Amino acid sequence: MGPKLASLLAVLAAVYLAVAATAVDDAPLPRLPHQDIPAVFAFGDSTLDTGNNNVLPTMVRADHAPYGREFPGGAPTGRFSDGKLLTDYLVEVLGIKELLPAYRSGAANLTVADLSTGVCFASAGSGLDDATATNAGVATFGSQLADFKQLLGKIGARKAGEVVKKSVFLVSAATNDMMMNYYMLPSGRSKYTLEQYHDLLIGNLRSYIQAMYDLGARRMLVAGLPPVGCLPLQLTMAELQQPPRPQGCIAEQNAAAECYNAKLQRMLAEFQAGSPGARAVYADIYSPLKDMVDHPDKYGFVEASKGCCGTGLLEMGPLCTDMVPTCATPSKYMFWDSVHPTQATYRAVAEHFERTNIIRFDN
Incomplete structure (x- = not known):
């Protein structure tokens, strides 16, 4: 085999592998056996916020x-990721439904049918401590519950009674409280x-899920904290306070x-x-995310200590723009920006939940 032919075959093989990887990333997740769950209602922070x-x-x-670079259509939607979130999966x-x-x-565009099959109330930057949301200028958890009450009025008492008791109420909050309001x-x-x-925080959360229960909710899926000490931004903040940059994760924050x-x-x-x-089911996100940090190759990642956007050490939100470079293949990165996971990570967490x-x- 001549060198030119060998080079051509190598290029074709690389293209094939790239296409195959993309096909796997975009492939639908297997659906669970039929369950009587008509809707999902999500409350919390940026890990769930689909654009509020x-x-x-x-x-x-x-x-x-x-x-939103990898989102269907390639347009930003308000999701803090390159594509889909855990809520979508x-x-x-x-x-x-798909999203x-x-x-x-x-x-303005959501029909009664849309509302009755679930929506997201979560607000990026929010938490269980109202001070966290107030400092960020976003929706408090209490205002998210107020939005849910408004939704119940829109779909009507009879329909609401049928839907709410069988729906899953997904909650993910407290990360911003710890990162922004306590450590920072x-x-x-x-x-x-x-x-x-x-x-x-736990006391506030107890009050919030009690409020959901009083409104008819019976199925709650509540996420714990991730390994906060492994987030690229936390490592950067630790380095700024006391160089050099920590090797691995910050053990105290993970503990x-x-x-x-x-x-x-x-x-x-x-x-x-x-x-x-x-x-009231505990959703363990700590274990799968920590495993990804410790064994990135198991999930197809080549980078688990910094994000895909910019340097990956500090950029997020207003600092992650089209003015900064991004990595070529986000699916090879655990983090999209310095805090938020990539679509590939969210998919892996959803598979873990399955x-x-x-x-x-x-029941």
């Missing part, structure tokens, strides 16, 4: 390029010890996340025991 901040006067927005896996629309930014701001640490702040998650699991068990008909059966609500 697009209509808010805040800098915490992702309705600009290069966000969950409604796909459950066989409800979970944002309530606020899509309110001295005022947070001066007011509370770590344990006290965890207790405050704190595990402590919070243990308290969350106890609270959910107590809530379920005292709430007739309720299923394998561990946490999104089965058979």
